[in-house]
Amino acid sequence: MASESDARTAILSSIRGALRVSAEREPNARETEYAAVSREYKQSSTKSTEELLELFTHRLAEYDSGVMRVAPAQIPDAIAELLRARGRASIAIPEGLPAEWLPAGFQFVQASALDAHQLDKLDGVLTGCTVAIAETGSVVLQNAPSQGPRKLSLVPDYHLCIVFALQIVETVPECFTRLDATSNLPTTFFSGPSATADIEMTRIKGVHGPRFLDVLIVAE
Amino acid sequence: MNAPYGSHWADRSFPEAAKELLADSQVRRNVRHATDVIQAKRNRVVGELPDWEALREAGSAIRAHALEHLDEYLVEFERNCTRAGGTVHWARNAAEANRIILELIQLHEAKEVIKIKTMTSEEIGLNRNLEANGIRPHETDLAELIVQLGHDKPSHFVVPALHKNRQQVREIFQREMHLPELGDKPEDLCAAARTYLREKYLRIKVAVSGANFLVAENGAVCIVESEGNGRMCLTLPDVLISLVGIEKVIPRFRDLEVFLQTLPRSATGERMNPYNSIWTGVHETDGPKEFHVVLLDNGRSPILSDAESRQTLKCIRCAACLNVCPVYHQTGGHAYESVYPGPIGAILTPQLHSMDRGRTLPYASSLCGACYEVCPVKINIPEVLIHLRGKVVEQDQRTLGGKLGVWNIGMQAAGFVMGSAGRFTLAQHMGHLAQKLFVSKSGFIERLPFMLSGWTQTRDLKALPAQSFRDWWAHRELNGSTKNGAAREDRDGQ
Numbered sequence: 163m164a165s166e167s168d169a170r171t172a173i174l175s176s177i178r179g180a181l182r183v184s185a186e187r188e189p190n191a192r193e194t195e196y197a198a199v200s201r202e203y204k205q206s207s208t209k210s211t212e213e214l215l216e217l218f219t220h221r222l223a224e225y226d227s228g229v230m231r232v233a234p235a236q237i238p239d240a241i242a243e244l245l246r247a248r249g250r251a252s253i254a255i256p257e258g259l260p261a262e263w264l265p266a267g268f269q270f271v272q273a274s275a276l277d278a279h280q281l282d283k284l285d286g287v288l289t290g291c292t293v294a295i296a297e298t299g300s301v302v303l304q305n306a307p308s309q310g311p312r313k314l315s316l317v318p319d320y321h322l323c324i325v326f327a328l329q330i331v332e333t334v335p336e337c338f339t340r341l342d343a344t345s346n347l348p349t350t351f352f353s354g355p356s357a358t359a360d361i362e363m364t365r366i367k368g369v370h371g372p373r374f375l376d377v378l379i380v381a382e
Numbered sequence: 383m384n385a386p387y388g389s390h391w392a393d394r395s396f397p398e399a400a401k402e403l404l405a406d407s408q409v410r411r412n413v414r415h416a417t418d419v420i421q422a423k424r425n426r427v428v429g430e431l432p433d434w435e436a437l438r439e440a441g442s443a444i445r446a447h448a449l450e451h452l453d454e455y456l457v458e459f460e461r462n463c464t465r466a467g468g469t470v471h472w473a474r475n476a477a478e479a480n481r482i483i484l485e486l487i488q489l490h491e492a493k494e495v496i497k498i499k500t501m502t503s504e505e506i507g508l509n510r511n512l513e514a515n516g517i518r519p520h521e522t523d524l525a526e527l528i529v530q531l532g533h534d535k536p537s538h539f540v541v542p543a544l545h546k547n548r549q550q551v552r553e554i555f556q557r558e559m560h561l562p563e564l565g566d567k568p569e570d571l572c573a574a575a576r577t578y579l580r581e582k583y584l585r586i587k588v589a590v591s592g593a594n595f596l597v598a599e600n601g602a603v604c605i606v607e608s609e610g611n612g613r614m615c616l617t618l619p620d621v622l623i624s625l626v627g628i629e630k631v632i633p634r635f636r637d638l639e640v641f642l643q644t645l646p647r648s649a650t651g652e653r654m655n656p657y658n659s660i661w662t663g664v665h666e667t668d669g670p671k672e673f674h675v676v677l678l679d680n681g682r683s684p685i686l687s688d689a690e691s692r693q694t695l696k697c698i699r700c701a702a703c704l705n706v707c708p709v710y711h712q713t714g715g716h717a718y719e720s721v722y723p724g725p726i727g728a729i730l731t732p733q734l735h736s737m738d739r740g741r742t743l744p745y746a747s748s749l750c751g752a753c754y755e756v757c758p759v760k761i762n763i764p765e766v767l768i769h770l771r772g773k774v775v776e777q778d779q780r781t782l783g784g785k786l787g788v789w790n791i792g793m794q795a796a797g798f799v800m801g802s803a804g805r806f807t808l809a810q811h812m813g814h815l816a817q818k819l820f821v822s823k824s825g826f827i828e829r830l831p832f833m834l835s836g837w838t839q840t841r842d843l844k845a846l847p848a849q850s851f852r853d854w855w856a857h858r859e860l861n862g863s864t865k866n867g868a869a870r871e872d873r874d875g876q
Binding site: 364 | 419436439440443451453457466471474478482523524525543547571572584600613614617628636639640652655659665667668669677679685686
């Protein structure tokens with residue numbers, strides 16, 4: 163498309179003209195200036211693991227998400243208990259989810275290859291996560307083993323997410339430090355069930371994403 | 383140079399539009415309620431961060447730096463997005479962007495598209511252009527759906543239907559979704575929207591979005607939302623087209639750690655909004671098979687040339703300045719006759735149109751400074767407002783009508799009088815004599831004659847006092863000269 167490359171040239175030259183960029187721009191100026199950006203904000207945690215877990219639990223509850231805390235050996239029992247309480251039987255699971263987590267008596271479906279219509283017919287989805295942020299009550303999923311493609315945690319109406327204590331950081335900057343190495347993967351942050359406040363600023367839980375969310379925190 | 387305004391916004395002055403809206407007590411009640419609620423939430427979650435000012439400082443510095451090197455960062459984004467399997471298009475103006483998007487949709491023979499809320503698409507009048515070409519766009523953000531089904535215009539860029547209350551939303555949904563029995567509880571209305579849209583998510587193959595941030599370093603795109611409608615549109619269709627203003631690029635992935643703290647807290651008063659999506663290009667097993675980014679200039683690049691108002695482009699569209707603005711609070715968004723209302727709209731709109739449109743907007747402010755105080759990227763909006771007022775005056779003075787206009791003559795005269803102490807004292811004495819005809823019993827001037835009547839149309843003037851401050855000061859100097867003189871000498875001697 164000739165006209166589009168014209169547009170590209172025109173926009174870039176308009177920007178350079180407006181910025182009065184000279185041809186001999188110092189090549190390292192950009193890096194030096196970027197490095198000089200002041201980042202005096204909080205970048206690391208001051209909390210103990212126990213305090214972190216407490217804060218994370220509190221934040222999740224504020225979003226109206228279910229929270230349960232168990233030791234590693236209790237994972238299957240806890241999953242069974244949560245699914246029964248929510249009345250969910252057919253559950254999508256991503257590749258790489260440890261088989262020993264899965265309790266008997268439910269239908270777990272390898273779902274990475276399912277399309278949206280098929281996912282829509284299931285009762286829920288069970289995933290792990292990459293990292294979680296205590297201060298904001300957020301969980302981060304990436305397209306990685308035990309988390310799967312983005313549609314998995316989106317289409318089913320119920321999401322049960324397993325978060326290990328070691329995956330929880332306190333602040334948003336710590337979360338980005340952990341994500342840096344895999345920043346090219348499709349990434350989703352979720353903070354509570356889907357919600358809106360578009361009508362009279364009243365927060366309503368559950369619009370298009372999962373309307374029901376449970377987080378299972380696993381700690382020794 | 384002028385961007386074609388492909389939308390349904392009237393070209394009328396702010397006072398004209400505001401007058402009409404101020405008469406609508408329902409809109410005023412709705413706007414006041416909504417902005418009060420968001421503000422209270424915003425203040426609470428901002429107040430709990432001891433490093434809030436440091437986050438503002440960093441956000442401001444990152445955005446300013448990105449704009450200083452905008453050409454380099456855009457090229458870097460293009461290279462990395464392309465490497466990740468995306469396609470980058472460039473559009474100088476609304477017409478080019480509309481053409482690119484239409485051609486992409488037609489290439490896939492789609493008759494319908496699903497859309498995530500994007501003010502940029504409102505800016506280019508995308509929906510109307512698609513409809514004119516036989517393509518049906520479906521808005522999926524709840525507020526945008528209310529606006530679309532109500533054949534209305536957005537009045538706020540985070541909550542576009544902020545001017546509607548639940549009864550009004552129910553009426554629209556009852557009529558447009560054919561649900562005569564629908565209740566007016568927000569839960570009922572959300573459930574109706576969920577059912578109405580889910581079928582579309584599962585069926586429609588092309589989606590159109592905006593974006594909150596483009597990351598130069600790895601070509602990533604970030605979209606921040608609440609409902610999950612964004613995730614549906616980003617994930618399920620075969621083709622995704624994102625229309626993004628050129629100013630939205632940030633240098634590195636890590637910079638999101640600042641904006642994902644300041645944006646949600648400023649925009650909706652949440653510690654984090656329910657969903658953020660970040661992705662690069664195309665992934666074989668996850669999401670659309672084709673991804674296009676349309677980079678839109680449409681009047682942005684010339685704004686960079688003005689060092690004083692360049693900061694306008696740092697905006698991350700949180701709308702905190704709307705919620706806090708005493709003018710927006712009274713009029714709501716439609717009075718601005720612009721896709722971008724409120725204080726940021728008052729500086730962005732006229733500049734996007736090379737000062738040819740929205741020329742009254744820089745005056746739609748009391749310059750109280752609340753917008754600057756809440757801005758998460760520290761845009762000094764009052765400073766830019768005054769700068770733009772200066773431009774409007776300069777523009778007016780270039781025309782004969784403007785030169786001979788009441789305003790210009792009045793201001794020139796005021797400048798002449800205030801330029802000399804003698805002239806100013808004389809004017810005070812004359813004013814004191816002349817005002818006798820107009821001062822009411824209460825000591826106020828309620829109506830001035832002829833050319834001056836405009837000033838008293840919306841305010842009463844306090845009458846000039848019997849003795850002016852300058853008179854009083856002069857007398858005081860005479861009476862107490864010895865004492866003051868001695869004090870001055872003492873100071874000088876130290």
